Amino acid sequence: MITFEHVSITYPDARRPVLDDVSFEIAEGDLCLVIGATGSGKSTLLGAINGLVPHFTGGTLSGRVVVDGRDTARFRPRELADVVGYVGQDPLRGFVTDVVEDEIAYGMEQLGIAPAAMRKRVEETLDLMGIADLRSRPLVELSGGQQQRVAIAAVLAARPEVLVLDEPTSALDPTAAQDVLSAITTLVHEVALTVVLAEHRLERVMHAADTIAWITPAGTVDLGLPADVLARSTITPPLAALARELGWDRVPLSVREARRRVLADDIRPPVVAEPAPVHGEPVLVASGIDVRYGDLVAVRSVDLELRAGEVTTLLGRNGCGKSSLLWALQGALTHAGEVRVDGRDPAGLPAAQARRLVTLVPQTAADLLYAPSVGEECELADRESAAAPGTTAGLLRRLGVDVEPSRDPRDLSEGQRLALVLAIQLSAEPPVLLLDEPTRGLDYSAKADLTAIVRELAAAGMAVLISTHDVEFAAGVGRRTLLMADGELIAEGTTLDLLASSVAYAPQLAKVFAPSPVLTAADLAGVSR
Amino acid sequence: MVVPERTDALRTLHPLAWWCWAIGIGLAVNGTTNPLLLILVALSMVTVVMLRRSDSPWARSVRAYLVLAAFVIGMRLFFQLLLGGGRGETVLFTLPSVPLPAWAAGIQLGGVVTAEAIAYTVYDALRLAVMLLCIGAANALASPRQALRSVPAALYEASVAVVVALSVAPQLIESGQRIHRARRLRGDSSRGLRSLGRIALAVLADAIDRSMSLAAGMEARGFARTRGLHVRGALPLMLASVLSATTGGYLMLATDYRWLAAALMVAGVAGTGLGLRRAGARLAVTSYRPHPWQWRETLVAGCGVVAMLVVLGIGGLDPDQLGPALAAVLDPLAFFPSTNPLAWPQLNGWMLAVVALVLAPIPLTRTGLQRIPDAARTDVAVRSPRPRGRLAEAVR
Amino acid sequence: MTRLSWSLIVALAVGAVAFSWPLFLRPASGMPPQLAPTVFAVALVLVLAAVLAELSSGRMDVKTLAMLGVLAAVGTVLRPLSAGTAGLELIFFVIILAGRAFGPSFGFALGATTLLTSALITSGVGPWLPYQMLCAGFVGLFAGLLPRASGRAEIVLLAGYGVVSAFAYGWLMDFSFWPFAIGDGTQLSFDPAAPPLENLHRFALFNLATSMGWNLGRAVSNAVLIALFGPRLLAMFRRSARTARLGSTDARAIAAPAPE
Known part of the structure; x- marks a missing residue:
């Protein structure tokens, strides 16, 4: 269905090609998962399938890309619209109209499909994706998962043979991601679509993949059966890490497979020692926090303490009030109740002083950036924090990011941008750091880096609170976990206790080894093989 | 081939029909200075709007137009008092008068204020105010989005740009609000033009990025595929x-x-x-569920046209050329009551017919108000820790 | 390119006639002054339709169109922000800078679409809308036709143009709706029987007394905004024009596959 023959893609001003002499074939009806480190060219590979690369993005493509018999050198993306359905990273940014129904019809209008046929296809597509009840809703009001499903429906209406999805679940919470992924697997199994999917969090989809295409750091593509490719690749989802730790030659693709092997091999995990509780003084004490938007109660009488040197994670589904709570703790959001840091309430202080008590890295970290270059951004931060010149730039280097000061912050990778915002926020030397969904768009190695950074900050005596819905990340980063639902804190305890016993929030290894409490592959060090 | 109606088209009238009706009434209003007729038309207009508007944001605009109409009358009166020369004999009061030098066209400020001049100004201003109200009514009743769907194919690209702008605007507002909030996190408490500019720049940068993803999405979905014939x-x-x-x-x-x-x-x-x-x-693009033009549309549009024909037709007649019997029946002068000498304006049967035509859409159409069940609203994603502002709501 | 400029020249000519209708109106025609702007509003709608159809027919690739839509949205969002503050106008600096960066026809299209979108959102559709669209279109058009300059000189040039265009916009709009605003019978009213010069004199006085503050505010805000944010915005626009190959025809935007 999709054939790459000796394809090399080079962008203008780039020293080396993103993809270097790549040849592979994706068979009809396959679900092919594209994996690779951030910036390795996943989006480029996906864009090349329908000709967006190079027709739209610029750059040079040598070799041939043929989809359903059409060579992308001769067919522009729009001429492939009835063969390849392409959904970009942020669906909301690709929407042309503002109502679900119109958006689904839009592509067909462009293809000049007769109104009666169009009407029928819209209805069918609405049912196929299970979004018939959303038909007249404005797109901006939908949740992320719903938007993603509408975006998929919108390209499906043109009846393509191939569906190309660029990280469809990276911004979604586990439940919404599951919705979207099950919709996609339905399409593969029931509609026999060929699906090419890029994804960071492999643990969500690898069990459903027929093949995996790994874009190696050298720019080549290693395509093969998932278990084989994962055993070779440097991208290590939890089960691959498990296989590596236990010396298995084949990576189990699902919890069930891994559990069977563990039982068959009679592997007993070592008893994980509870990390010693932190006995530091509470730095931040909040009591009775209430946040309301009109009639909507987002946060309801939350009491909480953060101790120096401790990393706490805050779990809960999208929209349960995690962000609102964090903003309230920083004092940037009107709220009832009291927050005490160092005897003062950040809400009552001017912005510049509040951030020296509590600093927050928001979900869309890039909102904090407005200077045209990294260098100016750092200088601005030094002035704002009244820190010595060079402080922020130094912090940024310590966070492992070494980029030209003249780079535009918008051109950085997600991980680099997060580090830049973190450096800016840390330049104020606050005792309390709040991170809101920091793992969005980060790959496994970037997440590992972030874990190391957070632990180091805590070791230096900082109290850290991280809201996340990435349970694998939560399992590795902190000792203490809070669970939030419907605006209330519903559970509090050690990460091990809470996550290992949870149904919804258990990381994959906990499910593999249940009832033994294991959270990450690191917990398995020294296990008998 | 049967093209099914759009669900909401069952409730609302084709926007062009509303505009045709409102413009017809507006032109009719232009053909009279009878304050009684004008006031009746205005009241009827407001009634139609209140009963037949939808719950969409633009439907609230009629209030702004009422304020504007009042402002027009006020301003006209102010200039008449300040600058108006004498007209008529019924002096109400006299303002102190200030003659300006010759380079200022020898204008004299203030002076005598007569009832005739006031009546003349009020009649004329009222006419303008009611015309404005007609435009306001059309704005409130016709859905701009549906109007955009009926744009000729040659203007398709321009209409796409407008559709894109209408969909992107609320997203930009949200992005602006996020950036504005985020400023506090950085300790930036600057105000005024500089901070506004910072936000505007950030929003613009975001907008430019956005236009690229949007263009990629449009291209990938076949935009312009059937273009260039x-x-x-x-x-x-x-x-x-x-x-x-x-x-x-x-x-x-x-x-x-x-x-x-x-x-x-x-x-x-x-x-x-x-x-x-x-x-x-x-261009060979097709349109999904186009808004049908049905008999109701024809009737409502026709009401406007007939009202215009009645007022302009009768008001334009010269009573001296008509026979006395015909002049008595048609009574063209009643459309222009005399202000000098002042006479009490009269209503006649033709005028009542015009008012009936203004009110006609009420029985001809159904209510546009639709209550969205609360259940459909609860699933709103809390994407930002603060609900969008009123503007965002208005844009949607 | 010649076809394009022809249609714009016609638009220019018709616009000039339309905006200056109070100079032509004669009592012999029996046309009431409050209807006169509507007569030309019809003509202007035709002009706008012709020009926009021509501008977009195959000449606008999808990136240009997306940029047009998004920048019109920016203007639409900025316009109500400035409505509360007397004279502060936030839309023209975007139109001027975009016209400068992307060329006259983009400038025209942006001016016209911005005002149209804004009117649709704020329910401001009326006989004045075609005038506003054409006028704002011209602001963008001439910004694209300004002479070459770079660096500081360019910003000074654009800021100066911002001042001039602010007054031109204000005067043209006020002039075409002046008889509307004040009515007849006062000494500063439009008088169809008076010679054009006399009417111009009256208008100048009327405008000085009523609208000078707004025009001045618009001019100052244009100049200040262009001076403050012009360099950054121009750089942003040009960068995107480079990376996106904006404004190029479809044929040129295709990167040729390199020979092996």
């Missing part, structure tokens, strides 16, 4: 039509060749229509 002769035809219409407009204003002027303008409109049709042939 070869068309000839559309542009010369449209240019000629534009010149014809302009000449017509000029003649209408500067000379008394009314019929020639009208013919030129009609030719211009028709020619442009043809040209657009022709230019639209280069």
Whole structure:
């Protein structure tokens, strides 16, 4: 269905090609998962399938890309619209109209499909994706998962043979991601679509993949059966890490497979020692926090303490009030109740002083950036924090990011941008750091880096609170976990206790080894093989 | 081929029908200075809007137009008091008068204020105010999004730009609000132009990025695939039509060749229509669930046209040329009550008929108000820790 | 390119006639002054339709169109922000800078679409809308036709243009709706029977007394905003024009596959 023959893609001003002499074939009806480190060219590979690369993005493509018999050198993306359905990273940014129904019809209008046929296809597509009840809703009001499903429906209406999805679940919470992924697997199994999917969090989809295409750091593509490719690749989802730790030659693709092997091999995990509780003084004490938007109660009488040197994670589904709570703790959001840091309430202080008590890295970290270059951004931060010149730039280097000061912050990778915002926020030397969904768009190695950074900050005596819905990340980063639902804190305890016993929030290894409490592959060090 | 109606089209009238009705009434209003008729038309107009508007944001605009209408009357009165020369004999009061030097056209401020002058100004201002109200009513009743769906194919790209702008605007507002909130996190408490500019720049940078992803999405979904079919002769035809219409407009204003002027303008409109049709042939996009034009649309539009014909037709007659019997029946002078000497304005049967035509859409259409069940609203994603502002709501 | 400029020249000519209708109106025509702007509004709608159809027919690739839509949205969002503050106008600096960066026809299209979108959102559709659209279109058009300059000189040039265009916009709009605003019978009213010069004199006085503050505010805000944010915005626009190959025709935007 999709054939790459000796394809090399080079962008203008780039020293080396993103993809270097790549040849592979994706068979009809396959679900092919594209994996690779951030910036390795996943989006480029996906864009090349329908000709967006190079027709739209610029750059040079040598070799041939043929989809359903059409060579992308001769067919522009729009001429492939009835063969390849392409959904970009942020669906909301690709929407042309503002109502679900119109958006689904839009592509067909462009293809000049007769109104009666169009009407029928819209209805069918609405049912196929299970979004018939959303038909007249404005797109901006939908949740992320719903938007993603509408975006998929919108390209499906043109009846393509191939569906190309660029990280469809990276911004979604586990439940919404599951919705979207099950919709996609339905399409593969029931509609026999060929699906090419890029994804960071492999643990969500690898069990459903027929093949995996790994874009190696050298720019080549290693395509093969998932278990084989994962055993070779440097991208290590939890089960691959498990296989590596236990010396298995084949990576189990699902919890069930891994559990069977563990039982068959009679592997007993070592008893994980509870990390010693932190006995530091509470730095931040909040009591009775209430946040309301009109009639909507987002946060309801939350009491909480953060101790120096401790990393706490805050779990809960999208929209349960995690962000609102964090903003309230920083004092940037009107709220009832009291927050005490160092005897003062950040809400009552001017912005510049509040951030020296509590600093927050928001979900869309890039909102904090407005200077045209990294260098100016750092200088601005030094002035704002009244820190010595060079402080922020130094912090940024310590966070492992070494980029030209003249780079535009918008051109950085997600991980680099997060580090830049973190450096800016840390330049104020606050005792309390709040991170809101920091793992969005980060790959496994970037997440590992972030874990190391957070632990180091805590070791230096900082109290850290991280809201996340990435349970694998939560399992590795902190000792203490809070669970939030419907605006209330519903559970509090050690990460091990809470996550290992949870149904919804258990990381994959906990499910593999249940009832033994294991959270990450690191917990398995020294296990008998 | 049966094209099913859009669900909401069952409830609302085609936007062009509302505009046709409102413009007709507006032109009718222009043909009279009878304050009683004007006030009745205004009241009827507001009634129709209150009963037939939808719950969409633009439907609230009629209030702004009421304020604007009041402002027009107030301003006219103010200038009349300040600058108005004497007219009539019934002196109400006298303001101190200040003559200005010759370079200022020898204007005299203040002076005598007469009842005739006030009545004249109020009648004329009222006419303008009610015309504004007609425009406001059309704005409140016609859905701009549905109007955009009925744009000729030749203007398709322009209408796409507007559709994109309408969909992106609320997202930009949200992005602006996020950036504004995020400023506090950085300790930036600057205010005024500089902070506004910072936000505007950040929003613009975001907007430019956004336009790229949007363009990629449009391209990948086949935008412009059916474009670029070869068309000839559309542009010369449209240019000629534009010149014809302009000449017509000029003649209408500067000379008394009314019929020639009208013919030129009609030719211009028709020619442009043809040209657009022709230019639209280069595009083969289809339209999903187009808004149907049905008998209700024809009737409502017709009400406006008939009202205009009644007022302009009768009001334009010269009573001296009619027989006394006919003059008594038609009573054209009642449409222009005298202000000098002042006389009490009268209503006649024709005027009541006009008012009935203004009210006619009430039985002809159904209510546009639709209650969205609360259940459908609860699933809103809390994407930002603060609900969008009123503007965001209005934009949607 | 010649076809394009022809249609714009016609638009210019018709616009000039339309905006100055109070100079032509003669009592002999029996046309009431409050209807006169509507007569030309019809002609202007035709002009706008012809020009926009011509501008977009195959000449605008999808990136240009997306940029047009998004920048019109920016203007639409900025316009109500400035409505509360007397004279502060936030839309024109975007139109001027975009016209400068992307060329005259983009400038025209942006001016016209911005005002149209804004009117649709704020329910401001009326006989004045075609005038506003054409006028704002011209602001963008002439910004694209300004002479070459770079660096500081360019910003000074654009800021100066911002001042000039602010007054031009204000005067043209006020002039075409002046008889509307004040009515007849006062000493500063439009008088169809008076010679054009006399009417111009009256208008100048009327405008000085009523609208000078707004025009001045618009001019100052244009100049200040262009001076403050012009360099950054121009750089942003040009960068995107480079990376996106904006404004190029479809044929040129295709990167040729390199020979092996």
